[in-house]
Amino acid sequence: MCGIIGYTGTQDATQVVLAGLKNLEYRGYDSWGIATHPAIAITKRVGKVGEVASAELGRSCCAVGHTRWATHGGVTQANAHPHTDRSGSIVVVHNGIIENHERIREQLSHHAFASDTDTETIPHLIEHHMESGLGFEDAVRRTVRELEGSFAIVALHKDSPNMVCARQGSPLVIGIGDGEHFVASDVTAFIEHTNRVVFLEDGELAVINGTLEIEDFATGERKGVKEQTIDWSVEQAMKGNYDHFMLKEIFEQPETVAATLRGRINGNALPEIDQALLAGAERIVIVACGTSWHAGLVGKSMIEDLARVPVDVEYASEFRYRDPLIQDDTIIVPISQSGETADTLAALRLGKERGAKTISVCNVIGSTIARESDAVVYTRAGPEIGVASTKAFTSQLAVLAALALALGRAKGTLHDARYRQLTKALKAIPALITTILANAGEAKRLAQRYADRKNALYLGRGPNFPIALEGALKLKEVSYIHAEGYPAAEMKHGPIALIDKEMPTVFIAPKDATYAKVLGNIEEVKARGGKVVAVATEGDTQVAAKADDILFIPETDHLLVPFLAVVPLQLLAYHIAVLRHCDVDKPRNLAKSVTVE
DSSP states (O other): OOOOEEEEEESOOHHHHHHHHTGGGGGGGGGEEEEEEEETEEEEESSSOOOOHHHOOOOEEEEEEEEEESSOOOOOTSSSSSSOOOOSSSEEEEEEEEHHHHHHHHHHHSSOSSSSTTTTHHHHHHHHHTTTTHHHHHHHHHHHHHHOOEEEEEEEEEEOOOEEEEESSSOEEEEEEEEEEEEEEGGGGGTTOOOEEEOOTTTTTESSSSSEEEEEEETOOOEEEOOEOOOOOOOOGTTTTSSSHHHHHHHHHHHHHHHHHHHTSSSSSSSTHHHHHHTSSSEEEEOHHHHHHHHHHHHHHHHHHHHHHOOOOOOOEHHHTOOOOOTTEEEEEEEEHHHHHHHHHHHHHHHHHHOOOOEEEESSSOOHHHHHSSSSEEEEOOOOOOOOOOOHHHHHHHHHHHHHHHHHHHTTTTTTHHHHHHHHHHHHHHHHHHHHHHHHHHHHHHHHTTOOOOOEEEEEEEHHHHHHHHHHEEEEEEEEEEEEEEEEEGGGGGGGGGGOOSSEEEEEOOOOHHHHHHHHHHHHHHHHTEEEEEETTEEEEHHHHHEEEEEEEOOOOOOGHHHHHHHHHHHHHHHHHHHHTTTTTTTTTTOOOOOOO
């Protein structure tokens, strides 16, 4: 959940690391710290990454840094990374959770620990092995073999020229420049310097000292350096003229949806997926968390409608802790923006162990989930910096729509006319989102009316029920207003008791097969004095006559309405959060990539 970065080269390492930490703050912002090398000097602060005078940090050619999202130990300067051994000679930054840290503390009971963190046990264990006669690099090798849990670490020793990195279950990527190397949790930390990268695999250790050497830390076997080129631009990782990354990413959705669909719905849908794999699928199990789970629910509607294949959508965190029924003809579809979500990765591995084939949907090339899947469809959304996911969601919908088309064709359930109708409608989605964004002022106006409310209810039916869930989640995430999403018909089974003049009810009410039923639900809320905000099809006078406020979306195929209905809800949540003076891009207690349980 934390962000780590290291640098060694000819630039001023402290300034490179400080800038990288600012780019990584979406991974955690409870506290931060930097350590320089070889003269070990550590600067730590509680709170977000701030400006620090160069004189305070000093100048060096090698440094490591960390921005923390607390898991073990409170938010204090002592618990901030980097952590050291007793002498201050060894420095470690860490992302993940060391599950056997208490046992290590007992093993090293004669050591005095300065923090409450699991991470501090790592440099102390390295120190312990060096005291037994091992050199620094061998002590790190021995240490990582003994760690249990998930970790990505960067370690330095004052007397060694080497930066040593290792990974097990948490992401770590190495950037290669001209006479310099970077190591970080995410490419965004150093994309302004280089786009040449090497993604470490689980169980790998890297030694950097002007050159890069990679090995299997369990066996010592040397591994090849598999360099890749990332096509993200520096501009993609910056805010541009927008006040917040979240707003920028909302407005990027026409471009990102188009990029996701490009080349994937002409002729055969999803040409990167083996048609025989799809034809043999008798059941789909989507595993995901949070916003990606909501995307999976929309995908269920599309796949079952077009391919007539049963789809289960599972919380990855629950799926992995029970005994799921998985047959050889099951396809597991993990959905993860980062490709590193711990629960989703574990669910993927469980599915593979049970004999299922896997097709992952993720945004980050070379991520763990992508590498461990039988097939992968990248969403092509570019870096998403705002913690509250927006463009990643609609890009995931685009992949799932293409998957539904591909499955329908492979299973013979989708006739040519319907296929052509849907591909035409999908190609129009980016332009339709653009028209919604052109009227973004309507959501801003409504935000002024509802920013002071304490609760909200979001209701939808069919493929729009997940949009009710997603709209409520966005409001909760960024504005801290309590909100719940429900199927509209379920309102009478409990939530209707909450209706009063103070709580707005947001209906997703397009003109589809359930339109008349949703109109009835709106009447039920109005009869009880409730305020109604409706997301409705352009030109709908019936809903306009009943609702207190309305946000219009263009007409499209009923299966594709979620692409459009979610956009005004994203905007509404954003503008309410701004009015409430919330930190939109970094909501409290949240981190972008949940790489630990």
